[in-house]
Amino acid sequence: xxxxxxxxxLFLSTGLFFIGVYGLFTRRNMITMLMSVELMLNxxxxxxxxxxxxxxxxxxxxxxxxxxxITIAAAEAAVAIAxxxxxxxxxxxxxxEDASEMKY
Amino acid sequence: xxxxYLQVLKSEWLLIAIIFILLFIKVxxxxxxxxxxxxxxxxxxxxxLIAGYFYNLPGSLFNGMYFSNDLIFLQKNILNLGMYxxxxxxxxxxxxxxxxxxxxxxxxxxxxxxFFMISSGNMLIFYLGLELSTIPLAAxxxxxxxxxKSSEAAFKMIISSAFSSALMxxxxxxxxxxxxxxxxxxxxxxxxxGPMEIFVxxxxxxxxxxxxxxxxxxxxxxxxxxxxxxxxxxxxxVISKSAILFIFMTVMFTVFRNLEPQxxxxxxxxxxxxxxxxxxxAIRQNNMKRFLAFSSIAQVxxxxxxxSGVSKIGMTSVIYFLLIYLxxxxxxxxxxxxxxxxxxxxxxxxFKGFYKTNPFLSWxxxxxxxxxxxVPPTAGFFxxxxxxxxxxxxxxxxxxxxAALNMIISFYYYLRVVKAIFMDQNETPIKTIMVPALxxxxxxxxxxxxxxxxxxxxIYDAIFNLCNF
Numbered sequence: 234x235x236x237x238x239x240x241x242x243l244f245l246s247t248g249l250f251f252i253g254v255y256g257l258f259t260r261r262n263m264i265t266m267l268m269s270v271e272l273m274l275n276x277x278x279x280x281x282x283x284x285x286x287x288x289x290x291x292x293x294x295x296x297x298x299x300x301x302x303i304t305i306a307a308a309e310a311a312v313a314i315a316x317x318x319x320x321x322x323x324x325x326x327x328x329x330e331d332a333s334e335m336k337y
Numbered sequence: 338x339x340x341x342y343l344q345v346l347k348s349e350w351l352l353i354a355i356i357f358i359l360l361f362i363k364v365x366x367x368x369x370x371x372x373x374x375x376x377x378x379x380x381x382x383x384x385x386l387i388a389g390y391f392y393n394l395p396g397s398l399f400n401g402m403y404f405s406n407d408l409i410f411l412q413k414n415i416l417n418l419g420m421y422x423x424x425x426x427x428x429x430x431x432x433x434x435x436x437x438x439x440x441x442x443x444x445x446x447x448x449x450x451x452f453f454m455i456s457s458g459n460m461l462i463f464y465l466g467l468e469l470s471t472i473p474l475a476a477x478x479x480x481x482x483x484x485x486k487s488s489e490a491a492f493k494m495i496i497s498s499a500f501s502s503a504l505m506x507x508x509x510x511x512x513x514x515x516x517x518x519x520x521x522x523x524x525x526x527x528x529x530x531g532p533m534e535i536f537v538x539x540x541x542x543x544x545x546x547x548x549x550x551x552x553x554x555x556x557x558x559x560x561x562x563x564x565x566x567x568x569x570x571x572x573x574x575v576i577s578k579s580a581i582l583f584i585f586m587t588v589m590f591t592v593f594r595n596l597e598p599q600x601x602x603x604x605x606x607x608x609x610x611x612x613x614x615x616x617x618x619a620i621r622q623n624n625m626k627r628f629l630a631f632s633s634i635a636q637v638x639x640x641x642x643x644x645s646g647v648s649k650i651g652m653t654s655v656i657y658f659l660l661i662y663l664x665x666x667x668x669x670x671x672x673x674x675x676x677x678x679x680x681x682x683x684x685x686x687x688f689k690g691f692y693k694t695n696p697f698l699s700w701x702x703x704x705x706x707x708x709x710x711x712v713p714p715t716a717g718f719f720x721x722x723x724x725x726x727x728x729x730x731x732x733x734x735x736x737x738x739x740a741a742l743n744m745i746i747s748f749y750y751y752l753r754v755v756k757a758i759f760m761d762q763n764e765t766p767i768k769t770i771m772v773p774a775l776x777x778x779x780x781x782x783x784x785x786x787x788x789x790x791x792x793x794x795x796i797y798d799a800i801f802n803l804c805n806f
Contacts, residue, residue: 250507257500266496273503280510289517295510298461298519302506305468312472313495316479320488332489335560 242283249276263317263327267310274306344394345405348413351385352449356442363438371437375428378441379775382421389414401520402459408803409456412583412656416455419576419663420448425779426671427568429678432773440480443473444572451580455587460509460519463584464502471498471548474577478565490564497547497557505544512537524592530599538596541588542603548581551641552611555634559618562630567677570626571670574633579659582640586655589644590806597647601731604645608728609736611638616746625673625683628750629666632709635747636662642740643724646731649806654723656800657790661708661720664786668705671780672698679770685754690763695770699758701780708787710751711744716791723797 249272256269278299285295317327324331343350359378362369389410397404424441431437450469457463475498479491513519515534516527528534543554550558562570593600615635622628643654675698677683692699708717721744729737772780790796 250503253503257496263492267499270496270499270503273500274506277503277506277510280507281513284510284514288514292517294461294519295513298464298509298513301461301465305465305472309468309472309495309499312476313492313499316475316488316491316495319479319482320492323483323485323488329492332492334486334489335563 239283239287242279242287246276246279246283249273249279261329263320263329264314266329267313267317271306271310274302278302341394341396342398344392345396345398346403347392347394348389348410348417349449349452351388352445352452355381355385356445356449359438359442359445363442371432371434374437375431375775379421379424379428382417382424386414386417386421389417397458399462401522402462403453403456404458405456406805408656408805411800411803412455412580413452415656415660415663416448416451416576416580419572419579419667420444422663422667422671422779422782423568423572423576425775426571426667426674428773428775429675430566430568436480440477443477444569447471447473447477447572447577451577455580455583457584458521460512460521463588464506464509467505467548467581468502470577470580471502474569474573477569477572478561480566480569484564486564487566488564490561493557493564494561501544501547501554504547505541508537508540508544511540521588521592525594528593528595530596534596535599538593538600539603542600545581545585545588546607549578549585549637550634551607551637552614552634553607555611555615558634559622559627559630562633563624563627567626567670567674570630571667571674574629574670575663575666578633578637579663582637582655582659586644586652590647590652601645601647604641605728605733605736608638608641608645609740611635611641612740612743613638616743616750619750620746622750623685625685625688625754628685628754629669629673632747632751633666635743636709639721639724639740642728642737646727646729648727648730649801649804650723650730651727652804652806653797653801654720654727656804657797658720658724660796661716661787661790664783664790665705665708665715665717668701668780668783668787669709671776671783672702672705675770675772675776676767680767682767685757687767688754689757689761690766691758694766694768697772698770701784703755703758704784704787706751706755710748714788714791716787716789719791 253269253273253276257266260266260269281295281299285292320332321327393410395406431440447470450466454463454466454470457466475491475495478494479488481487516524518524547554562574612635615631615638619628619631619635622631640655640658643651643658704715708715711717711721725737725741
């Protein structure tokens with residue numbers, strides 16, 4: 234059985250990253266924006282693991298980096314959701330268009 | 338061995354100790370008065386600042402992931418000084434605040450993150466330090482829980498910082514794919530300027546530009562600065578920005594040293610754009626914090642101009658300018674914070690006739706603004722002069738002159754505030770404010786810094802001797 238080539242995995246991770254970017258720029262719901270950012274971080278994780286497996290199987294740097302990125306993404310999401318809850322209390326909405334008191 | 342861990346990591350241990358003391362006070366059942374707490378915390382921070390000058394042992398730990406030398410100790414001392422001044426400035430705001438201890442725990446953990454970030458020798462530690470220094474800051478931006486603007490600012494900050502770290506992480510992952518290592522010293526020898534490496538560089542530069550608020554990525558800055566509490570804004574605009582510029586300089590001069598012919602023009606273009614757009618937007622602002630936000634964007638442009646010199650003089654002038662910028666910006670924010678905490682007024686129009694009622698504060702604000710603008714007797718002039726000189730070493734005189742001419746635009750908007758304070762009439766000026774002892778101390782230190790840093794040439798020489806270019 235032939236192995237899946239590295240390019241396929243890189244294609245997947247790049248696709249995921251730009252789906253995340255697209256979601257961040259077009260979605261108006263704060264939770265969805267947060268999910269898009271998580272998607273971007275996870276595509277980076279795929280990158281690290283794939284590089285580690287295919288190119289540098291004798292090293293572990295990429296795997297460790299992935300673990301730390303997952304941890305930090307969780308911390309980031311926790312703080313972001315706390316902020317969104319607090320914003321909902323004052324604005325009664327989680328649409329970014331409603332949080333536009335400050336411009337230019 | 339243990340001794341080494343204690344001494345090389347000394348600045349970090351001290352901060353961790355302070356954080357734990359505050360945590361125990363918070364958890365403990367005894368009720369403390371805010372006044373007592375504030376005075377003792379400021380005393381602890383002063384001890385921390387003084388301790389930063391003694392028993393510094395250069396060295397590297399954790400297999401080279403963490404390293405420290407005399408220049409990094411100097412940078413940490415600058416950040417400690419800034420932290421102490423911000424804490425003094427925050428006094429009138431925190432005096433009545435219920436969550437004073439949380440404020441200090443969060444802000445000190447961001448400082449801890451910055452310390453790890455500026456002495457990192459590996460992309461992993463760098464990323465961890467970066468996140469430790471930005472995530473608590475987003476929580477801090479939301480510290481006035483009941484204000485609408487505050488939570489909006491915090492949301493904008495966390496989303497843009499998460500986006501920028503994702504960009505930077507994508508760059509780091511490709512860098513790992515190309516070179517197979519994450520250590521700065523090994524990366525420096527493996528990068529030779531292939532197309533993939535330039536792509537990686539652009540991604541990492543994009544991430545850094547977000548955090549430094551360089552022009553195409555500056556949009557979050559003004560909103561966050563306006564919405565956050567004034568003390569947090571002061572911290573964001575001075576300390577967080579200085580720390581990220583220090584590590585940016587290290588990454589540029591070590592990891593991407595071989596790409597220097599490629600990145601010189603990128604940095605140069607970004608710096609000219611940043612100066613121009615920062616200045617143009619600063620003209621039309623009426624909120625004092627927003628105005629200082631755009632002025633700080635323009636100042637970062639000048640720092641990049643100095644950095645593009647890629648020389649020992651450039652490195653020295655960047656650190657020297659950041660020291661001056663710390664004094665001048667914190668003096669300005671000190672006055673704004675005091676006025677905002679006691680009267681709630683933040684607009685430039687409110688400052689009309691300020692001189693009649695508060696001569697001391699007016700002079701502090703005026704001298705700080707003169708220094709930010711770069712008027713000769715103050716230190717700001719010397720800082721900008723050295724930055725432009727180091728940028729001019731590489732030629733491109735037309736654009737250097739263009740950047741220097743931009744200082745004229747900046748004179749316009751800085752002096753507009755000074756005019757409002759000293760010359761304009763106002764029926765209902767801000768009433769006379771009693772300056773508490775701690776902010777007065779901060780303003781005195783800042784004034785001393787603004788005046789002395791320019792004239793005492795040994796400061797520049799000392800930094801020059803420490804720089805290991």
